[in-house]
Amino acid sequence: MNTFARTAGLSAALAALIATAATAQDGKTVIAVSIPAATHGWTGGVVYHAEQAEQEIEAAFPDIDVVLKTSPSATAQVSALEDLTASQEIAALVILPFTSEELTGPVEQVKAGGTFITVVDRGLTDPSIQDLYVAGNNIAVGANTAEYLAEQLGGEGEIVVLRGIPTVIDDERIQGFTEVIDGTNIKILDIQYANWNQDEAFTLMQDYLAKYPHIDAVWANDDDMLLGVLEAIEQSGRTEIRYALGGNGMKDIIEKVMANDPVTPISTPYPPSMIKTAIYMTAAQFHGQAPVRGTVLLDAPLITPENAEQFYFPDSPF
Amino acid sequence: MSITSAQVAARDRSWPIRWSDAGPFIALAVILVLGALVNPSFLSETNVLNVVTRSAFVAIIAIGATFVISSGGLDLSVGSMMAFVTGIMIMIMNALAPSLGSGAILVGGAAALVVGALCGAANGLIVTVGRIEPFIVTLGTMGIFRALITFMTDGGSLPIDRGLRDAYRPVYFGSVLGVPIPILISLVVILLGAFLLYRTKYGRRCAAVGANPEVARFSGVPVARVQTLAYVIQGLCVAVAAICYVPRLGAATPTTGQLWELQVITAVVIGGTALRGGKGRIWGTVAGALILEAIANLMVLSDLVSEYLVAAVQGVIIIVAMLVHRFTK
Numbered sequence: 001m002n003t004f005a006r007t008a009g010l011s012a013a014l015a016a017l018i019a020t021a022a023t024a025q026d027g028k029t030v031i032a033v034s035i036p037a038a039t040h041g042w043t044g045g046v047v048y049h050a051e052q053a054e055q056e057i058e059a060a061f062p063d064i065d066v067v068l069k070t071s072p073s074a075t076a077q078v079s080a081l082e083d084l085t086a087s088q089e090i091a092a093l094v095i096l097p098f099t100s101e102e103l104t105g106p107v108e109q110v111k112a113g114g115t116f117i118t119v120v121d122r123g124l125t126d127p128s129i130q131d132l133y134v135a136g137n138n139i140a141v142g143a144n145t146a147e148y149l150a151e152q153l154g155g156e157g158e159i160v161v162l163r164g165i166p167t168v169i170d171d172e173r174i175q176g177f178t179e180v181i182d183g184t185n186i187k188i189l190d191i192q193y194a195n196w197n198q199d200e201a202f203t204l205m206q207d208y209l210a211k212y213p214h215i216d217a218v219w220a221n222d223d224d225m226l227l228g229v230l231e232a233i234e235q236s237g238r239t240e241i242r243y244a245l246g247g248n249g250m251k252d253i254i255e256k257v258m259a260n261d262p263v264t265p266i267s268t269p270y271p272p273s274m275i276k277t278a279i280y281m282t283a284a285q286f287h288g289q290a291p292v293r294g295t296v297l298l299d300a301p302l303i304t305p306e307n308a309e310q311f312y313f314p315d316s317p318f
Numbered sequence: 319m320s321i322t323s324a325q326v327a328a329r330d331r332s333w334p335i336r337w338s339d340a341g342p343f344i345a346l347a348v349i350l351v352l353g354a355l356v357n358p359s360f361l362s363e364t365n366v367l368n369v370v371t372r373s374a375f376v377a378i379i380a381i382g383a384t385f386v387i388s389s390g391g392l393d394l395s396v397g398s399m400m401a402f403v404t405g406i407m408i409m410i411m412n413a414l415a416p417s418l419g420s421g422a423i424l425v426g427g428a429a430a431l432v433v434g435a436l437c438g439a440a441n442g443l444i445v446t447v448g449r450i451e452p453f454i455v456t457l458g459t460m461g462i463f464r465a466l467i468t469f470m471t472d473g474g475s476l477p478i479d480r481g482l483r484d485a486y487r488p489v490y491f492g493s494v495l496g497v498p499i500p501i502l503i504s505l506v507v508i509l510l511g512a513f514l515l516y517r518t519k520y521g522r523r524c525a526a527v528g529a530n531p532e533v534a535r536f537s538g539v540p541v542a543r544v545q546t547l548a549y550v551i552q553g554l555c556v557a558v559a560a561i562c563y564v565p566r567l568g569a570a571t572p573t574t575g576q577l578w579e580l581q582v583i584t585a586v587v588i589g590g591t592a593l594r595g596g597k598g599r600i601w602g603t604v605a606g607a608l609i610l611e612a613i614a615n616l617m618v619l620s621d622l623v624s625e626y627l628v629a630a631v632q633g634v635i636i637i638v639a640m641l642v643h644r645f646t647k
Contacts, residue, residue, distance in 0.1 A: 038473020040573055047473060166626075192618055192625050197573050198475075202566065203372055207618035210365035211357065224475075224571075231567055235491055236364070252477075317474025 028065040029286045031057075032090045033279060034080055035120075036098055037070040038317070040196065041224050041250060045272030045318030046096060053279040061287045066279065074098035078106045085110055092116035092282045096275060100125050116285060120278045122168075132285075133295045134278040136270040138169050140300040141247045142176025142221065144268050148302055149217055149243060155184040157216035160208045162225050164196040173221045173247065189215070194225050201228030209236045217243040223250030223267060230264070249303055249311045250318055258308045267303045269311055272318055274298055342589050342605035345639040349612050357619040365615070367498055371490075373611035374500035375400075375559045376578065380585040380603045381511040382438075382555030385548040386452075387583070387591050388515070388598030390528035391445060393552050394456040397578035398463035399437050403560040404570040405470045406433050412479045420485040430557040437463070438553020442546030460579070468572040477569040490565040500562045504604075507558055512600040514551075521598075524548060528595025585610055588639055609639065 033054070038044035047070055054066040069084060071077035077098050084090060093115050097103035104124040111117050111129050119130040127133070149159070161177070164170040174191065181188060189212055194201040201220055208215065209232065218233075218241060220226040226246030233241055241263070246253055249269035256264045277296065284290040303311045353360035379396050386393045411426035418425065437459070444455045470476060478486065492499045515521035523544045526534045535541050564570075587593050588609055589602030613635050617628045 038468060038572070041474050041571065044471070044473025044572075163625075190618075193628070197576070198567050198569070198571060199574070203614070204618060206368045206372070207365075207615055210359050210362065210368065210615075211619045227569075228567060252475075317472040 028063055029091045030065050030067055030088055031092045031094060031279065031282055031286070032084045033066060033068045033094045033275075034077060034084065035068075035070055035096045035275060036077070037072040039072065041318045042222075042248060042270075042272050045313075045316050046275050048313075048316045048318070049273040049276045050279065053276040057279060057283050061283060064283055064287060066283075071098070074102040077103060081106045081110060085113065085115075090115055091286055092118065094118040094120065094275070094278050094282050096120040097122050097124060104129065116282065118278050118282045120275055131293045132278070132281060134274055134281065134298070135296070136274055136298045137300050138172035138270065139176035141268045141270050142173040142178075143180050144176075144300050144302055145219060145245055145247060145266075146177045146180035148266055149219065149245060150180060150184045150186060152243060153186060153216060156186060158187045158189050158212070158214060159217040159219060160189050160205075160212065160215055161191040162194045162201055162204055162218070162220040162229065163191055164193070164222055164225070166193065170221065177219065177221070194220070194228075196222045196224055198224055198228040201225035202232050205229045205232035206236070209233070209238060215241050217241065217245070220244070220246050222246060223248045223253040226250075226253060226264070233263075247300075248318075251313060251316060254303060254308050254312045257303055257305055258312070260305050265304070267311075268300045269298075269303060270300060271298070271311070272316075273313070339590055339599060339602060341642065342599075342602045342609065342639075345588070345642060346605045346609050346612070349609060349616070349635075353612065353616045353619070356616065356622070360616065360619055365619075367501075369611050369615045370608065371498045371500050373607045374504040375563055376581050376585055376610065377504050377604050377607035378507050378555050378559040378562070379552075379578065380582045380589075380607050381507050381600060382552035383582045383586045384511065384589070384591050384598045384600055384603045385515065385524055385551045387586050387593060388528045388595055389524040389545050389548040390531060390595030391442075391452040391545055391548060392456065392583075392593075393441060393549065394453065394579045395437075395441060395460040395463055396552065396556055396582055397575035398460045398467070399434070399553065399556050399575075400560050400563065400578065401467040401570060401572070401574035401576075402463040403430050403434050403437070403557050404564055404574055405467045405476055406430070407560060407564060408476050408478050408570055409470065411482055415479040415482050420482065422479075423482060423486050427561050430560050431554060434553040434555075434557025434560070435550050436553070438550040438556070439546065441553070442549030445549065446542035446546050464572070467570060467574065471570060471572055473572055475569045475571040478564060483565075483568055486565045486568075488565070490562055503558065503562055507555060508600060508604055515598050515600055520544070520547070525596055525598060528592075528597070530596070581607075581610055584636060588636065610636075 033050055035046050035050055036043045038047045050068055054068050057064055057066050069080045071080045093110050095107060100122055104126055107117060107124060108129050117130050118132040120134050163174055190208060192204055194204045218229055220229050223246035229244055244263050247268045249267050249271055253264060253267045257267055281292045285292045359365055383393060407426045407430040410429045411422045414422035414425055441456055441459055444450060445452045489499055494502060523539050526539055527541050527544045531541050585606035586603050588606035590599040591597060613632050617623055623631050
């Protein structure tokens with residue numbers, strides 16, 4: 001009897017404790033953010049901007065609590081979603097899914113609990129799950145760069161291309177680029193994978209330089225790779241290459257653009273800060289009831305010396 | 319199949335290389351001839367220098383791996399360790415640059431060697447004192463080093479101080495009498511490695527321990543010490559590779575050295591070192607590293623292969639090279 005009474009007392013105390021904890025949070029709307037861990041430059045940028053957004057939003061709207069969780073793999077992200085939803089009532093979920101297929105089911109589960117779903121960058125296989133979709137435009141990244149290049153080269157010349165890791169993102173950039181180039185007299189001498197890796201881009205560019213005695217321009221579909229390309233060109237001492245362009249708007253390349261670099265005069269943004277757009281918009285839905293349901297496709301305008309300042313984040317790792 | 323230290327010693331006296339050990343060199347020669355046929359610029363001076371210079375990293379690390387593997391161990395952590403050492407080195411150099419100027423490069427290089435040796439010692443001690451399979455130990459440290467470099471770079475890149483860049487650049491891009499410095503550095507490492515493995519008591523003990531640790535122990539060989547030292551040598555080689563690597567792109571990133579461990583192990587095994595231990599081939603390892611780099615280079619220079627199939631063709635060539643090696647024995 002005694003044990004029973006004690007257990008009962010303890011449970012009551014515990015229940016009271018849980019209740020207070022719950023009421024302490026009750027006042028706040030929780031926005032959960034689930035993103036990939038920083039494993040390379042671009043995701044490093046996503047983590048940085050998500051952390052910034054968390055601080056800024058919590059400071060601006062005291063009634064909103066942003067909970068940030070990074071995951072190193074798709075499986076880990078699924079577990080993270082379970083943890084996020086098990087421990088608290090979340091009003092909204094902002095998610096940059098690792099892969100579309102694996103995350104669709106788990107996100108649907110979260111949605112079933114009445115949570116507002118914001119999907120960023122990589123879409124889910126079932127778009128009806130999301131309330132808000134924020135993404136960059138990979139086709140425009142390729143196409144805008146190609147249009148600039150075609151104009152500068154006067155529609156003539158021989159170029160080489162470095163592509164990233166075989167994924168939809170890479171395919172779309174290459175598609176956007178080649179579609180525009182096909183309409184000109186520019187010849188693409190070669191396209192090979194360098195896996196969005198500086199080292200591999202360096203060696204691939206060395207090989208291109210050995211293979212082709214004359215190259216007018218290079219397009220690496222990511223600024224990380226462009227750094228490797230520039231190093232290889234410098235080492236070769238070749239001077240006929242008029243343009244070496246990248247994409248993504250990495251800060252090192254933006255600095256070149258700002259300095260009016262003749263070989264790399266532009267970049268195109270595919271900003272990791274789009275996670276911030278998504279978190280801010282989701283917060284607007286809950287704080288000010290501003291309607292945000294729909295699709296936001298960020299454009300990829302050319303980054304030029306005139307507007308480079310707006311795309312420059314000196315403190316971001318990317 | 320196990321080879322005792324006496325046999326290894328006997329083989330050393332018939333040095334230079336026996337016909338049965340010529341496999342990797344024949345394979346390399348075949349690739350060079352094929353390459354020249356596919357694209358004449360394959361054998362151009364610039365291209366050859368590029369390929370050999372590039373292979374320096376894998377070759378230097380693979381020299382260390384030859385010791386680890388021939389002594390019966392395995393080190394999967396080398397790629398991540400290289401990235402980690404690179405990161406530490408850059409941080410130290412950047413911190414000292416304002417006070418020491420270019421002298422910071424020397425301190426950074428020395429620090430890299432110390433850190434590399436310590437990382438290797440950690441691997442070795444966990445394997446020998448902890449008595450855990452090297453595959454598991456180094457799989458663990460591989461994750462640890464990779465996470466540390468990701469942490470140090472915030473997932474982005476950790477660039478070297480601009481002021482040091484110009485002073486340090488020649489270590490990768492410079493040359494002495496037309497020979498690029500990384501090639502000279504690898505030659506020194508290779509010669510030291512060959513001397514240590516073929517001409518010293520330690521080298522013979524390495525092979526003996528790898529062939530049969532029990533027999534070696536009964537013969538009075540300090541097995542744990544020999545094995546641990548092999549990992550330390552590996553760590554030092556990784557550090558030397560890092561010293562050559564930093565001036566190339568001037569930064570460490572979370573993808574630095576990714577999957578290099580597989581290239582290193584492939585180079586060692588193509589070179590004729592037995593993966594189960596007991597037999598080490600320094601010059602074979604060098605040929606293995608050159609073969610890997612030459613194949614990759616040839617894939618780009620030829621227009622024969624779709625960009626989607628490059629990795630498959632590389633895999634086939636490696637397996638064929640190993641089969642040829644097996645049947646020429």
